[in-house]
Amino acid sequence: xxxxxxxxxxxxxxxxxxxxxxxxxxxxxxxxxxxxxxxxxxxxxxxxxxxxxxxxxxxxxxxxxxxxxxxxxxxxxxxxxxxxxxxxxxxxxxxxxxxxxxxxxxxxxxxxxxxxxxxxxxxxxxxxxxxxxxxxxxxxxxxxxxxxxxxxxxxxxxxxxxxxxxxxxxxxxxxxxxxxxxxxxxxxxxxxxxxxxxxxxxxxxxxxxxxxxxxxxxxxxxxxxxxxxxxxxxxxxxxxxxxxxxxxxxxxxxxxxxxxxxxxxxxxxxxxxxxxxxxxxxxxxxxxxxxxxxxxxxxxxxxxxxxxxxxxxxxxxxxxxxxxxxxxxxxxxxxxxxxxxxxxxxxxxxxxxxxxxxxxxxxxxxxxxxxxxxxxxxxxxxxxxxxxxxxxxxxxxxxxxxxxxxxxxxxxxxxxxxxxxxxxxxxxxxxxxxxxxxxxxxxxxxxxxxxxxxxxxxxxxxxxxxxxxxxxxxxxxxxxxxxxxxxxxxxxxxxxxxxxxxxxxxxxxxxxxxxxxxxxxxxxxxxxxxxxxxxxxxxxxxxxxxxxxxxxxxxxxxxxxxxxxxxxxxxxxxxxxxxxxxxxxxxxxxxxxxxxxxxxxxxxxxxxxxxxxxxxxxxxxxxxxxxxxxxxxxxxxxxx
Ligand SMILES: *[C@@H]1O[C@H](CO)[C@@H](O)[C@H](O)[C@H]1NC(C)=O
Ligand SMILES: *[C@@H]1O[C@H](CO)[C@@H](O)[C@H](O)[C@H]1NC(C)=O
Ligand SMILES: *[C@@H]1O[C@H](CO)[C@@H](O)[C@H](O)[C@H]1NC(C)=O
Numbered sequence: 322x323x324x325x326x327x328x329x330x331x332x333x334x335x336x337x338x339x340x341x342x343x344x345x346x347x348x349x350x351x352x353x354x355x356x357x358x359x360x361x362x363x364x365x366x367x368x369x370x371x372x373x374x375x376x377x378x379x380x381x382x383x384x385x386x387x388x389x390x391x392x393x394x395x396x397x398x399x400x401x402x403x404x405x406x407x408x409x410x411x412x413x414x415x416x417x418x419x420x421x422x423x424x425x426x427x428x429x430x431x432x433x434x435x436x437x438x439x440x441x442x443x444x445x446x447x448x449x450x451x452x453x454x455x456x457x458x459x460x461x462x463x464x465x466x467x468x469x470x471x472x473x474x475x476x477x478x479x480x481x482x483x484x485x486x487x488x489x490x491x492x493x494x495x496x497x498x499x500x501x502x503x504x505x506x507x508x509x510x511x512x513x514x515x516x517x518x519x520x521x522x523x524x525x526x527x528x529x530x531x532x533x534x535x536x537x538x539x540x541x542x543x544x545x546x547x548x549x550x551x552x553x554x555x556x557x558x559x560x561x562x563x564x565x566x567x568x569x570x571x572x573x574x575x576x577x578x579x580x581x582x583x584x585x586x587x588x589x590x591x592x593x594x595x596x597x598x599x600x601x602x603x604x605x606x607x608x609x610x611x612x613x614x615x616x617x618x619x620x621x622x623x624x625x626x627x628x629x630x631x632x633x634x635x636x637x638x639x640x641x642x643x644x645x646x647x648x649x650x651x652x653x654x655x656x657x658x659x660x661x662x663x664x665x666x667x668x669x670x671x672x673x674x675x676x677x678x679x680x681x682x683x684x685x686x687x688x689x690x691x692x693x694x695x696x697x698x699x700x701x702x703x704x705x706x707x708x709x710x711x712x713x714x715x716x717x718x719x720x721x722x723x724x725x726x727x728x729x730x731x732x733x734x735x736x737x738x739x740x741x742x743x744x745x746x747x748x749x750x751x752x753x754x755x756x757x758x759x760x761x762x763x764x765x766x767x768x769x770x771x772x773x774x775x776x777x778x779x780x781x782x783x784x785x786x787x788x789x790x791x792x793x794x795x796x797x798x799x800x801x802x803x804x805x806x807x808x809x810x811x812x813x814x815x816x817x818x819x820x821x822x823x824x825x826x827x828x829x830x831x832x833x834x835x836x837x838x839x840x841x842x843x844x845x846x847x848x849x850x851x852x853x854x855x856x857x858x859x860x861x862x863x864x865x866x867x868x869x870x871x872x873x874x875x876x877x878x879x880x881x882x883x884x885x886x887x888x889x890x891x892x893x894x895x896x897x898x899x900x901x902x903x904x905x906x907x908x909x910x911x912x913x914x915x916x917x918x919x920x921x922x923x924x925x926x927x928x929x930x931x932x933x934x935x936x937x938x939x940x941x942x943x944x945x946x947x948x949x950x951x952x953x954x955x956x957x958x959x960x961x
Contacts, residue, residue, distance in 0.1 A: 349490040349497045351532060351553065353577040358532075358618070360490075360497070366579065366616065367497070368673055369396035369436050370624025373445065374424040375405050376650055377627040377660070379417055380916040382424060384685070385625050385660050386431035391682040392655065392666055393673035396497070397428045398436040398583070398620040400443040403477055404453040405633070408729065408832065410473075413480055425488040429495040432680070435488070436583075436620060438500040438536075439481065439523070441474050442805075446590050446646045448635045448730070450800035457724040463806055464505070466514040475522060482526035489531060498532045499523060500583070501552070505535065506543025509803065516549050524551070536583040539567040544574040557584030557622070560600060560608040564615040582612055584622035587665060588653025592637065592644045594773065597907040597954040599653045602665045606672050613676045621669075625660060626652030628912050631834050631897040632730035632890070635800035636756075638807075643756060643772045645796040647908040648899030649953045658912045658951060659878050661687035688915070689877040691870075694946035696927060698864035700938065705764055705790060707861055708734040708828040715827045720815060722808035723795055723829075731833025731890075732861065732932075733810055735791040736826045739783050743817050746780035749789075753813035756796040759860065759932060762787050766858035769933065772796075783817070791815070792861060794932060796900075837895045837928050859938045861889070866927040866945065876918035879947040880910035886943065887933040893917055894926055904933075909952040 350359045358365045370389045377385060389397060401421065407413055415421060428435050442464055443451035452463065453473075461470040488494030501519045520533055534553035537543045539562070548554045554575040558567050568580050587605045589598035612619050629650050636645040651658040655666035662684070673679060715726055720735050751758060757771040762783045770776050773796070783789060795809040814821045830836060870876060881891065883901040890900050891911065898911045919925050927945065937943035 347491050347493060349532060350530075351578055356577055357579050357616075358497075366618040367396040367434060367436065367620075368394050368613070368618070368677060369398040369620035370394045371398045371584070371620055371622045372625040373399050373402070373627065374421065375402050375418060375633070376629060377418075377625070378914045378916050379420060379423060381660060381914065382427045383431065384688075385656065386428055386433060387682060388656055388660070388662060388666075388684050389624055390431045390433055390680065391684045392624075392670045393677050393679035394433065394621075394624065395677060396434040396436050396620070398438065398622075399424070400438045400445050400451060400503075401440060401481065402443060402445070402447060402451040403441050404447070404449060404451050406481070407453050407477060410453070410455050415484070422484055422488065425495055433495060434490070434497045435495040436498050436500070437485065437496050438503060439485070440501075440503065441477065441519075443503055444800050446635055446650065447629065447800055448633050449798035450635065450805055452805070454724060454729050454798065457722075457806070457808055464502070464508055464515065465510060465512045466518055471515075471518065474519070478522055478526065482523065486527055489527060491528070491530065498534055498553070499527065500534050500536055502535060504537055504543070504557070506537040506545070506547030507802070509546070511546035513549060516547070520549060520552055534581070534583075539570045541570065541573065544571065548574045553578050553581070555581035555583040558582055559586035560604045562608070564612050564617060568615065568617065580615065580617040582617055582619045585609065585612060585619050587621055587655055587669070588623070588626070588651075590652065591647045591649065591907060591953070593647055593902050593908075594905045594957050595644070595907065596957055597653075602668045605665060606668045609669060610672050610675070613672065621655070623650070623652045623654040625656040626650035626654045626658065628658055628899065630899050632795070632797070632900070634797050634900070636797040637801055638799045638804040642775070643796075643799075645756070645773065647953075648901070648911060649908050649951075651951075651953055658953070659688055659690070689875070690949035691874055691877045691879050691915075692947055692949040693868070693870065693874070693879070694882075695944035696866040696868045696947070698866045698927070698929060698943040698945060700859070700862055700941065701865045702863040703859050704761065704766075704792065704861050705734070707863060712828050712830055714829075717825055717827070718823050720811035720825045721827055722812050723810040724808050726810070726827055726829055727831055728810075728829040729832045730795050731830060731836070732795075733793050733827055733829040735793060735811055735815075736828070737789050737822050737824055739785060739787045739789055739817065739822070741820060742785040743783050743820075745782045745784070747783065747818040748778050749781050750778045750816045751791075751811055752777060754793070754811055755807060755809045757794040758811075759792040759794075761790040761792075761858060764788070764790070764858060766860065766934070781817070789817075789822070833890070834897055836897070836930070837892045860932055860934050862931045862938060864929040864931060864943055866929075867924050868927070869924050870918065870921050872921045874921065876920045877915040879913045879915070879918070879949065880951045881913050882910050882946045882948050882952070883929070884909055885935070885937045885945070886929065886931050887935040889929060889931040889933075891930070892928040894919060903955070906955040906957040907953060909955045910948055912951065913947065
């Protein structure tokens with residue numbers, strides 16, 4: 322008995338000492354001689370996977386994180402999205418799918434360290450690159466040491482950084498490094514006062530011992546504008562780039578420190594009207610192996626892409642062409658949009674296992690999927706009733722941009738009365754339209770013009786006294802390069818023939834995410850016959866469907882198939898699933914997380930806002946199917 326008791330006491334003391342010392346000694350540092358990270362004094366490198374918490378329901382976070390760890394990754398990399406956390410100036414949201422401290426805790430429970438990219442700018446194919454849209458109400462110089470801009474950044478960081486602090490590695494949490502800005506070198510402004518100021522703000526809030534870093538493309542011009550002292554400089558590059566060569570470019574700007582590829586691309590982003598992007602598994606593993614053999618740390622961008630639900634996907638502007646991104650952020654990543662593992666996942670795991678211990682973790686490789694339908698859709702409101710219920714309105718001499726109205730996303734109706742006698746037809750011109758407009762004269766639909774289609778003029782037949790209505794759709798704010806500063810809506814003159822039209826009224830919702838809960842007045846709904854009798858145009862049309870799952874069907878992941886519709890957005894039980902545009906591809910189906918469905922006997926509600934005329938409306942036979950497989954690789958129109 323006695324010897325045993327002694328052993329027990331001894332063990333207890335040892336464990337106690339261990340726990341205590343673990344708390345005291347948690348340190349994450351850089352060794353500039355060995356050019357590596359030091360974790361608690363030991364050489365360390367990370368193989369991280371990007372997964373943005375704002376692209377998956379929080380109920381699925383643990384599943385996705387566990388799969389990251391099970392592939393052998395030892396870290397998670399994520400952006401923080403300012404625009405989602407501060408959707409209106411001074412109003413903050415950290416609940417549910419935006420609960421970042423919950424996300425950090427779940428990452429730590431999954432045995433992952435966290436590489437945190439706090440911005441303020443992200444890009445990430447999000448609306449406005451993750452910046453809050455309302456910044457565009459001010460005369461700001463974005464991503465610079467401009468006082469107005471920095472005032473908002475500091476206010477935001479004063480809210481954000483105290484939330485991060487307890488989760489730093491030194492404080493017992495999983496966060497090992499913190500990135501400021503993103504690919505700042507590519508922005509072309511070289512404002513060192515800006516990036517140093519960001520660095521100093523973060524250092525003073527989190528401590529100077531926290532490793533801050535920057536990420537840039539491996540070219541000299543960019544790195545010259547991006548590398549600042551007291552921060553680690555990292556680069557991003559994909560398949561086909563020789564590590565020795567690109568890290569050589571980095572070394573010309575930063576002689577020492579661990580080598581990190583902060584974005585290694587196992588896939589790529591998609592845009593409406595362009596073929597789905599894919600990267601071959603063998604290319605990915607070949608180049609991954611090279612990076613790991615080079616002793617570098619690496620982060621997959623993306624390891625799990627997820628979905629840009631709601632109105633959160635953004636757009637590119639390239640060679641004068643506006644290119645909005647799709648709703649799916651599958652990214653051809655190792656875990657697909659529904660969080661299922663793929664062949665790429667297995668192949669990557671094999672490569673990682675050559676370099677890092679891969680834990681034995683049991684995972685469910687794919688979630689259950691269900692299919693059902695068709696769900697019949699009834700027309701419940703059509704243009705113009707949609708815009709006349711209890712919405713906001715504002716009059717102004719000239720058409721106002723969304724931001725100045727206080728409209729975050731979705732649609733704004735611009736109306737004016739034609740007070741002269743136009744020739745018939747006359748050309749309606751909106752040189753600065755952002756991004757797409759549906760045009761009506763005396764409530765009769767004339768057609769649409771679109772920026773992506775590069776058509777900004779349309780002939781219309783109108784009389785003196787006619788009411789011109791223009792429904793403008795925001796297809797997503799630009800998130801890369803200098804064009805990020807663009808406003809949405811009609812920005813500039815609208816002319817009919819040679820005359821500039823004045824005296825506009827605007828009807829809008831502040832946020833279309835709330836359309837079903839706040840903006841959608843069921844009382845204005847009319848039947849298809851009533852709408853037709855009034856001689857109204859049918860689009861934008863609001864369609865509604867109700868369905869109940871069968872008693873023996875459990876809610877599970879499914880894919881909404883809108884291929885009987887043309888273009889719009891759809892809500893399930895009040896949640897906006899995102900934009901659909903099957904006519905344009907490559908995405909057809911919208912991912913529906915099973916946790917957003919209600920099980921038997923509860924009823925589910927589907928609300929669709931269809932923007933273009935669509936054949937099924939004419940006979941009142943619109944329906945939607947739910948499939949058990951995604952379709953995000955459909956053919957796209959030629960020469961769109
Ligand atoms: C975030 O999640 C944690 C649980 O991990 C919870 O305690 C906290 O209240 C949540 N915060 C918000 C704002 O909902
Ligand atoms: C990687 O590290 C190993 C072990 O320290 C070393 O032998 C090797 O030369 C390093 N490779 C490169 C490319 O630096
Ligand atoms: C399209 O509509 C037809 C006729 O209502 C229906 O049979 C079909 O299932 C629908 N397809 C989809 C993908 O919803």
